[in-house]
Amino acid sequence: MVINRSCSGVFRAQEIKNQTCNTECFSGASSHLDPNFNCSSLAMIMIMGERSLIILYAILTFLLHLKPAIGFTSRVGDDSVMCIERERQALLEFKKGLVDHHGRLSSWGSEDEKKNCCNWEGVHCSNQTGRVLELQLNAYQIDGFQRLLGMNISPSLLELHHLTFLDLSGNDFNESPIPKFIGSFSNLKYLDLSWANLSGPVPHQLENLSHLQYLNLGWNDLKIIENLEWLSRLSSIEYLDLSSTNLSNVANDWLEVVSHLPNLTSLRMLWCDPPPMSLSAFSYFNYSKSFAPLEILDLCHNQLFHIPKSFGDICTLRELYLSSNNLNGQLVELMNNLSGCAKNSLEVLDLSLNQIAGSFPNFAIFPSLKDINLSHNKLNGTLPRSIGNLYKLEVLSVSSNFLHGVISKSLFSNLSKLQSLFLFNNSLSLEFSFDWVPFFQLDVMYLTSCNLGPRFPNWIQTQRKLSFLDISDANISDTIPDEWLEDLPPTIRVLNLSSNQIHGRLPNVSAKRLNGLAIDLSANRIEGPLPLFPTNLTILKLSKNRFSGSISSLCKINGQLLTLLDLSHNILSGQLPNCFIHWHKLIILDLAGNNFFGEVPSSLGSLSQLQTLRLNDNNFSGHLPSSLRNYRSLTIMDLGNNRFSGKIPAWIGEGLPKLIFLLLGSNKFYGSIPLRLCWLKHLQILDLCLNDISGTIPQCINNFTAMAQKGKFSIDIVATIIHGNDFAYMHKYVYCAMFVLKRKEYVYSNNLGLLKIINLSSNKLSGKIPSEISDLLELVVLNVSRNNLIGEIPQMIGQLK
Incomplete structure (x- = not known):
């Protein structure tokens, strides 16, 4: 199963291979993540049905949005400044309505040593006045999720008259509604209630937050009643995320309302179920004037059938995510609609998981592209040499299409900044001279089902920054070079060489690591005793080989x-x-x-x-x-x-x-x-x-x-x-x-x-x-x-x- 990065960090599972098996089956998956995600590692193991996968995407996406998109402070206050007693009592009242299984609020209390609420977890005060300015209690901590549980958000918070920053994301408020009183925080600049198990209508009282720059209500069970007119009063808004908010009952002017927010730079509206009539409005709207400052537009998982030509006229557009829609037609035609002034600014283009067909256009007219994701479509033909002219390209993902032909080193001759390469599930052959040394150093290489053999690719051994290497089912009929396996890149996290014809014995595998390593060498012809593996392995799959002897x-x-x-x-x-x-x-x-x-x-x-x-x-x-x-x-x-x-x-x-x-x-x-x-x-x-x-x-x-x-x-x-x-x-x-x-x-x-x-x-x-x-x-x-x-x-x- 593959998980592709799409929709600015929302993940979509797709079967990539039907395998015939005797007693077990396996497949790998990968995804790009938002570069702001800085967790060192996280392991989750579960029995997965479709519902569980959606929950997994939800958790992953939550992690991707931990850092603000706008440069808000994360720490204010001074140990010598005492908080206001009225505000301290209000916070203690708020705490009474929460279940804190992880002891996150253990620093909150009435004891003398805890009297200064400016020193409490998640509470930040003004250096001058001691007024509470920020309440930052999202559920993510360095050592994992630490959710607070509550029946609702207590109105005692109304005592925090000077609050500018409120983040309660990732907690569990038991399907309670967003309280209307939040509209009374007139100084609020940052509001994040995403992933908080909230439900019901979005209160129109939010229109009173005239200073709000960041609003994230995504990934709850919310709905908009009648219209989004209240949004038009948030003239300072720069970041807006309404993902998974039900818009099915909204009037057809929602796009026009959103597009007239004068400072909006990032719009994320995934899985919003907008009314079908409003989608046709894309064709008739002048986005170049309305979305003047827009830099990030994320409309994944909706019902779009085409890319409006006016999208190409948004001259500030840097990132466009249209994954998992109903886009069809020829790729050349769709790209023509983006060939206005946006072609000079566009850095990220995600059209994955659609029904796009045809061959590749001349990508050289998009000189700023850093990340292209066209995976899981119906593209055919070969990879054009024009991709090799994208000097800034860092991520190329064209997996799970109908591409064919030979890829030579000339395609990569100018791609010195390439970091991630996804070519799996096509009919591509990579043919390079034995002594070829690429100009790039990859972090992620996913080449499942590409033809790389019969010899073990020498050029892969030159990649010393790899975190993830999957060259399974790649027609390799060779031994694994001992010196390479004994000296794997210290960054390696996943090594998948399964479903080849690799033979011979294994040497001891490199142990020069600090983090867990997943190894899959299954379905080969490797023989002999088990070698020594790193002591901190996470996954080890050696099935369907000829290993013999003890496993001690x-x-x-x-x-x-x-x-x-x-x-x-x-x-x-x-x-x-x-x-x-x-x-x-x-x-x-x-x-x-x-x-x-x-x-x-x-x-x-x-x-x-x-x-x-x-x-x-x-x-x-x-x-x-x-x-x-x-x-x-x-x-x-x-x-x-x-x-x-x-x-x-x-x-x-x-x-x-x-x-x-x-x-x-x-x-x-x-x-x-x-x-x-x-x-x-x-x-x-x-x-x-x-x-x-x-x-x-x-x-x-x-x-x-x-x-x-x-x-x-x-x-x-x-x-x-x-x-x-x-x-x-x-x-x-x-x-x-x-x-x-x-x-x-x-x-x-x-x-x-x-x-x-x-x-x-x-x-x-x-x-x-x-x-x-x-x-x-x-x-x-x-x-x-x-x-x-x-x-x-x-x-x-x-x-x-």
Whole structure:
């Protein structure tokens, strides 16, 4: 899955590759981020459905807007200046309405040592008067999100008569409305209520904020009633963000109102659902006069069908974001509409995720371009040499189109400032002489599915500033140069060489790093023992290779950052080392399809955050350790085709409440099916076949309510690393499994969530098939063959259509 930067930092997920897999699937993702984003790193791992992805984009976009677009101060006040008592009491009253789980407001209090509110977290006062000028309580801190929770924004803040700066973004106000009293802060210059879980209409009282320069109400559940006339009174406004605000009921003059704000330099209106008639107004409006000072225009995720020619007449326009609209037609024609005076000022152009077709125009007429994003369109032909004349170009993204042909070094001869190159998912070949050394030093290189082989590209080894390198599926049939792997660039965060024909043995991988590193070498032909890896790895994927021997060397990965470990489908052997306690952040552990044997070590139970455990197709034996009951977040447990023995533990039903797939088939389990398995209401696949299980089928089987409900559960598990400067990278791990249906083997991956299966075949079950099984209306497979069942088939079995 790829996440492209578009809409000034809003992210859009797009499938980039349909893969055929045996037991697992993987793809990577990347994005540019706003250069203001200065977080060092952030790891988030979650089960992702469509809704969860939207939440992820929301979080990412929030991070991108942490710094003001206008140069407001972030600290005023002096320790020797005392605050005003009335204002101090007002702030304490405001605090009473908040839930502070993280102790962010611990400095706020009535104690003598806390009496000066000018020293409180987020409160900044005038050096001369002690009046509170700024209240800066956004939810982002250096060490992560620290949200304040509240039912509303307390009116006690009205006592802060001199307030010029109010930032409550990223907190949670429980879908309360924006209070009308905010319009009484007549001195306010900066107001940020974005991402604050606010809902309802935007109060027209905001029109009284005549000094306001920065207004961000984006990414709440707000709506505008009737019109935006109140905005026209904010004559000082320079930055305006109404993203995700519902404009469907607004009169058709909203564009005209916004365009007449005399000082507006940045306009962001993403996902605003404007009325369709108003969109046609783009064609008839003179933006060159109305949007005279406009520098940034962001209208992503709306319903635009074309680029108005008047956009090209906005002579101050530097950044234009029109991603994820309905733009179609030929790229040449669309670019002609931008060839007015804007062609000299335009630095960033984002037309990604549209339906634009045709070949490339002559980009040389846009001499100031630094960032071009045309990814995920329908462009064809080759990359023109005119791109090589864009001397200022830093980012080139043309991925996921229908481009073809050979790219030679002449295209890059003048691009000495190039930093990010996205060419993936086209039919392009990069052919350079072996000794070619580029003039640029890239930070991000994403060349998946480009033809780079058969030799390992020598020019890539010259790039010593790389943060992100993905040359997967690039037709490389060579060994990895030892000296390069042993001396990776110290900046590297992601290394993806998967799905090539790389062979030979791996040397020890560079450990000269401070931050976490994600490595994906899966689906190659690498052999030999596992080398030493850096101790602070975040992700390690080595599946579908020929690695052999023990994995005890991995115990040196003790930086406690590891979130995904996939060694499946190699020829690794031996007993598992008892060092899992180092990996308490591990979310995915996949050791399937190897030759491991012996009992599972007790330290495996220390992985309290684990969501996927795959030990299937090995030679493990013994009882399941009771420490595994700590997997409160586990959704997938696949232990099939081993030699596990003993009774099926009842604690599986008690301790693993989120379990969706439970596969224990082809083992040596005996005894009856524990009734507590029926507690697994989310279970969609239960496979206990080919064991020695006896007793009856539990009547409580109808408690598997997920098997009675329609709908697909998304089981894509995503581990995301966010780089501190300019891109995000998403690892998407898709669980795949093979099932025998009607005597044929089928492999399911992306569509696995549609399956609802109960397989109890080849055991020693007795008694009747319980009639309750007919309550599982969405059951796809029921296999109870090769048992000792008796009696009639339940009469209502026919409703399992």
